[in-house]
Amino acid sequence: MNIAFSILTVVVIGLIPWIGTTAVNLQYLFGIIIPYAAVIIFLLGVVYRIVKWGKSPTPFRIPTTCGQQKTLPWIKQNRIENPSNVVGVIIRMALEILAFRSLFRTTRAELKEGPRLAYGGFPWLWLAALVFHYAFLTVVIRHLRFFLDPVPFFIAWLARLDGLLEVGLPVYMLSGFALFAAVSYLFIRRVVVPQLRYISLAADYFPLFLILCIAGTGILMRYFFKVDVISVRELAVSLAGFQPKLPDNGIGGVSYLFYMHLFYVSVLVAYFPFSKLMHSGGIFLSPTRNLANTNRAVRHINPWNYPVKVHTYAEYEDDFREQMKEAQIPVERD
Amino acid sequence: MYDSGKIIAGLVIFIILITFPFWYNHGKASIAPDRVLPKDQKECVEEISYMTSSHMQLLNDWRTSVVRDTNRIYKNKKGKTFSMSLTNTCLDCHSSKADFCDKCHNYLAVVPYCWECHLTEKGNP
Numbered sequence: 001m002n003i004a005f006s007i008l009t010v011v012v013i014g015l016i017p018w019i020g021t022t023a024v025n026l027q028y029l030f031g032i033i034i035p036y037a038a039v040i041i042f043l044l045g046v047v048y049r050i051v052k053w054g055k056s057p058t059p060f061r062i063p064t065t066c067g068q069q070k071t072l073p074w075i076k077q078n079r080i081e082n083p084s085n086v087v088g089v090i091i092r093m094a095l096e097i098l099a100f101r102s103l104f105r106t107t108r109a110e111l112k113e114g115p116r117l118a119y120g121g122f123p124w125l126w127l128a129a130l131v132f133h134y135a136f137l138t139v140v141i142r143h144l145r146f147f148l149d150p151v152p153f154f155i156a157w158l159a160r161l162d163g164l165l166e167v168g169l170p171v172y173m174l175s176g177f178a179l180f181a182a183v184s185y186l187f188i189r190r191v192v193v194p195q196l197r198y199i200s201l202a203a204d205y206f207p208l209f210l211i212l213c214i215a216g217t218g219i220l221m222r223y224f225f226k227v228d229v230i231s232v233r234e235l236a237v238s239l240a241g242f243q244p245k246l247p248d249n250g251i252g253g254v255s256y257l258f259y260m261h262l263f264y265v266s267v268l269v270a271y272f273p274f275s276k277l278m279h280s281g282g283i284f285l286s287p288t289r290n291l292a293n294t295n296r297a298v299r300h301i302n303p304w305n306y307p308v309k310v311h312t313y314a315e316y317e318d319d320f321r322e323q324m325k326e327a328q329i330p331v332e333r334d
Numbered sequence: 335m336y337d338s339g340k341i342i343a344g345l346v347i348f349i350i351l352i353t354f355p356f357w358y359n360h361g362k363a364s365i366a367p368d369r370v371l372p373k374d375q376k377e378c379v380e381e382i383s384y385m386t387s388s389h390m391q392l393l394n395d396w397r398t399s400v401v402r403d404t405n406r407i408y409k410n411k412k413g414k415t416f417s418m419s420l421t422n423t424c425l426d427c428h429s430s431k432a433d434f435c436d437k438c439h440n441y442l443a444v445v446p447y448c449w450e451c452h453l454t455e456k457g458n459p
């Protein structure tokens with residue numbers, strides 16, 4: 001049901017620009033207005049979500065149980081798992097963001113002979129996630145050749161590295177296929193494992209299908225139904241320079257494939273702030289990762305405490321000075 | 335907002351990164367590369383729209399055909415025949431690689447590796 005709904009949605013999203021640029025000439029809408037609108041929604045949406053998260057109080061430091069915290073000098077501290085200063089936190093965050101360290105801890109329960117229940121490491125999810133994210137990043141950086149004028153030198157290097165096999169013409173870019181394969185794995189995983197299928201919602205399938213469609217249309221466009229990439233760059237540079245202009249002779253080739261690609265990207269970008277994809281911003285704000293464990297070293301005041309009305313000793317003395325003197329109780333101030 | 339200094343700094347970095355193409359290009363109009371087309375010829379191997387977008391696929395077919403099948407004659411859709419050769423055919427009409435091929439390729443930072451072996455001038459060195 002969730003799967004069917006998501007598939008139907010991406011099919012409809014694909015049909016819209018196809019009809020919009022073949023049956024009716026709405027190139028201006030799909031090539032210029034929608035991409036700009038998507039970027040605006042993306043930026044405002046992400047800022048809104050992050051500010052909203054920032055408004056919730058930071059809880060008491062949550063020490064992770066995976067490492068020894070700082071304690072007596074002769075007990076060795078695990079400085080990365082359980083840091084007590086900023087440097088440790090930065091290392092922990094960097095490893096989390098760049099290497100998905102906590103995802104590597106995924107385990108799987110298995111019933112072995114005996115019967116004996118065993119928990120083993122399960123690196124495949126971690127590996128597929130890593131491949132997916134880095135392939136996506138590489139593809140996006142390579143795409144900057146459409147937008148930046150002049151094209152920075154490192155983009156040609158990256159393309160060279162990515163096309164290292166020098167197979168086919170245009171040269172096969174490994175990252176595009178890696179992206180497609182990794183997303184396919186992430187989808188199949190949700191369908192094949194019954195527990196996962198049970199907890200998967202349309203909001204889990206939809207982004208996967210969307211990215212699958214983006215990569216799919218991109219691959220079709222590069223290797224099978226060529227479009228005029230020069231015109232694509234003309235359009236993209238004009239968008240980035242705020243002088244939007246459709247290329248004079250259209251996109252050429254089977255241009256609706258390009259508009260489909262662009263529309264899928266626009267939908268992804270506009271949907272981003274309202275979806276689980278916001279984990280990319282959220283990871284920076286995860287309290288179990290970004291707070292040093294200084295629970296015992298520093299006094300932490302609960303941020304949502306109401307202001308407690310206190311009556312200090314000095315004030316108490318002021319109230320009762322005369323009586324205290326009469327009763328010959330020593331006072332600090334006369 | 336809690337930790338507002340750090341969060342706002344993070345958001346500013348994020349926005350600068352995302353809008354980087356806009357800063358980088360600031361208001362540059364987009365100009366198509368001015369490649370020099372052959373003056374004495376009217377038609378390419380295939381029709382122009384196909385050549386503009388798919389010339390690398392044609393070259394790939396030519397390469398396969400010559401190197402694997404030892405077939406050096408290409409017949410186009412109109413029935414005209416060409417000898418399948420990168421230097422001797424393509425660069426015969428498009429005599430200057432720098433004014434034609436490179437114009438487009440530099441525009442998009444495409445660096446075909448063909449010229450590591452193939453000559454850009456006709457004739458034996």
Ligand code: HEM
Nearest residue numbers: 139143146173175176214215218219221222229232236265
């Ligand atoms: C989320 C962002 C995007 C992703 C993940 C993505 C993904 C891909 C992939 C996987 C390919 C296959 C070829 C390759 O590996 O390079 C591709 C090709 C292509 N994409 Fe994208 N794309 C994105 C955004 C865009 C945008 C915004 C444009 C509009 C300018 C665009 C235009 C193209 C074109 C014209 C091709 C064909 C390239 C060629 O023939 O070399 N893409 N895309």
